[in-house]
Amino acid sequence: QKEVEQNSGPLSVPEGAIASLNCTYSDRVSQSFFWYRQYSGKSPELIMSIYSNGDKEDGRFTAQLNKASQYVSLLIRDSQPSDSATYLCAVDDSNDYKLSFGAGTTVTVRA
């Protein structure tokens, strides 16, 4: 399984602030990148996908991709207590039909 690394948490931010999550990956030819959110005791759910360099915005979430640097990030603007969860970065494996996941960053939004 290819390596996917995320900045270690936990990350604690006050309500209304921006939470910034980072992810680097080892497979230079990966083409698809995903952010999954996992609440405690629940299953992961997809919140963002990004395939091209640059930014992609969806509501309060912005994913940023830089393939040259093998880096993908997630910004959560106007963080809410309901955003408190573990965020998993996932990258496609160019050789096999599977995703490699990072270990996740746990975010806590303080009210």
Added chain:
Amino acid sequence: DTAVSQTPKYLVTQMGNDKSIKCEQNLGHDTMYWYKQDSKKFLKIMFSYNNKELIINETVPNRFSPKSPDKAHLNLHINSLELGDSAVYFCASTPYSGANVLTFGAGSRLTVL
């Protein structure tokens, strides 16, 4: 109506026992997966089946044996359980192999004593 359902949700057993986890999806997807999530939240793929055929078999002890009787079902049988098998096992599906948007089941938490 649950899209990907797993049973049981919780499983507590003794070392050396054999146990099974079942998974069913009603999404009409062709491809199903088993992932293992350890206590540090690291989610790692174990197996994948596409239309009943095994297509991904990661480095997993052969005590783990998946079975897919049809494309809507994927079961996981574990023989001679060990302490290190304690984890949450997630079933997931995608419309076809190579599709990357996974739909996960709720997970089955296995505790080996």
